Amino acid sequence: MNSKPSISDVTVARRRPLSPNIQIYRPQLTSVLSIANRITGVVLSLGAVGLVIWLTAAAMGPRAYGAVHGVGSSWGGRIVLFGFTFAFFLHLCGGIRHLVWDTVHGFELRSIYISGWAVVGGSVALTVAAWTVSLLLAG
Amino acid sequence: MRSPLARAEGLGSAKGGVKHWWAERVSAVALVPLTVWFLGSVIAHAGGDYDAVITWLKTPLASLAMIVLLLALFHHTALGLQVVIEDYVHSDARFAALIAVRLGCLALASAGIVATLRIVFSP
Numbered sequence: 001m002n003s004k005p006s007i008s009d010v011t012v013a014r015r016r017p018l019s020p021n022i023q024i025y026r027p028q029l030t031s032v033l034s035i036a037n038r039i040t041g042v043v044l045s046l047g048a049v050g051l052v053i054w055l056t057a058a059a060m061g062p063r064a065y066g067a068v069h070g071v072g073s074s075w076g077g078r079i080v081l082f083g084f085t086f087a088f089f090l091h092l093c094g095g096i097r098h099l100v101w102d103t104v105h106g107f108e109l110r111s112i113y114i115s116g117w118a119v120v121g122g123s124v125a126l127t128v129a130a131w132t133v134s135l136l137l138a139g
Numbered sequence: 140m141r142s143p144l145a146r147a148e149g150l151g152s153a154k155g156g157v158k159h160w161w162a163e164r165v166s167a168v169a170l171v172p173l174t175v176w177f178l179g180s181v182i183a184h185a186g187g188d189y190d191a192v193i194t195w196l197k198t199p200l201a202s203l204a205m206i207v208l209l210l211a212l213f214h215h216t217a218l219g220l221q222v223v224i225e226d227y228v229h230s231d232a233r234f235a236a237l238i239a240v241r242l243g244c245l246a247l248a249s250a251g252i253v254a255t256l257r258i259v260f261s262p
Contacts, residue, residue, distance in 0.1 A: 038223060041216075041219045041220075041223075042219075042220070042223060044216075045216050045219075045220060048212055048213065048216055048247065049247060051209075051212075051251065052209075052247045052250050052251040052254070055205075055250075055251050055254040055255060055258075056250060056251075056254045058189070058192055058193065058196065058254065058258060059253075059254035059255075059257040059258050059261075062189045065189045065192070066189065069189075085178075088174065088178070092171065092174065092175075095167050095171075096171065098167075099164065099167065099168065102164060130178065130182060133182055134182045137182065137183065
C-alpha cells in the first residue's frame with residue numbers, strides 16, 4: 001500500500017537489543033493498578049455490550065426481557081455480574097485517582113501508595129456493599 | 140489546552156493527542172455520576188420485574204440520563220480501546236481494529252438509544 005515500513009518490519013529486520021521489560025520486574029502496587037485500570041476498561045467494554053442487550057430486550061417485550069433477566073439471575077450470570085461490578089468499581093476509583101493526578105496532586109511516593117490502597121480497599125468495599133444491598137432488596 | 144505559543148510554533152504532536160486526552164477526561168467526569176446513578180437504580184429494581192423496569196425507564200429523568208449515559212459510555216469506550224489497540228497491535232490489523240472499534244461503539248450507542256426511545260414511546 002505504501003513504501004513506509006511498519007513498526008514490526010523494522011523490529012524484525014534489525015533485531016535491536018530490547019531493554020528489560022515487565023517480565024523481570026517484581027509486581028508493585030503501582031504497576032499492578034496501572035495495568036488493572038486498562039484490563040478493567042476492556043472488560044467493562046463487554047459490560048457495555050451487555051447493557052445494550054439488556055435495554056434492547058426490555059424494548060422488545062416481556063418475553064425477551066425475561067430471557068435476558070433469567071441469564072443474569074442464574075448462578076453463572078451472577079458470578080459474571082459480580083466480576084463486572086468489581087471491575088466497574090476498580091475502574092471508577094482508579095479513574096478518580098487519575099483525575100486527581102491530572103490536577104498535579106498526589107504524586108509523592110507516600111501519596112501514591114495511600115491512594116493506591118484506597119482504590120483497592122474502596123473497590124472491594126463498594127462491590128460487597130452493592131451486592132449486599134441488592135440481595136437484601138431482592139429478598 | 141495547548142498554549143498559543145506552542146500552537147504558533149508548531150511544537151508537540153501535530154495529531155489529535157490533546158483532543159483525545161481532553162475528551163477522555165470530560166467523558167470520565169460525566170460517567171462518574173451517570174454510572175453510579177445507573178448502578179443504584181438497577182440495585183433498587185433488583186427484585187423488580189419487567190413492569191418495574193419499564194415504568195422506571197419511562198420517567199423523563201431516567202430516559203434522559205440513560206441516553207446521556209450511552210453517549211458518554213461509548214465515547215469513553217471508543218477512546219480507551221483506541222489507545223489499547225494503538226499500544227499492542229502493530230500489524231496491519233491495527234487500522235481495521237481501530238475502524239471496527241469506532242463503528243462498533245457508534246452502532247452500540249445507537250442501538251441503546253433506539254431501545255430507550257422505543258420504551259419511552261411504547262404505549
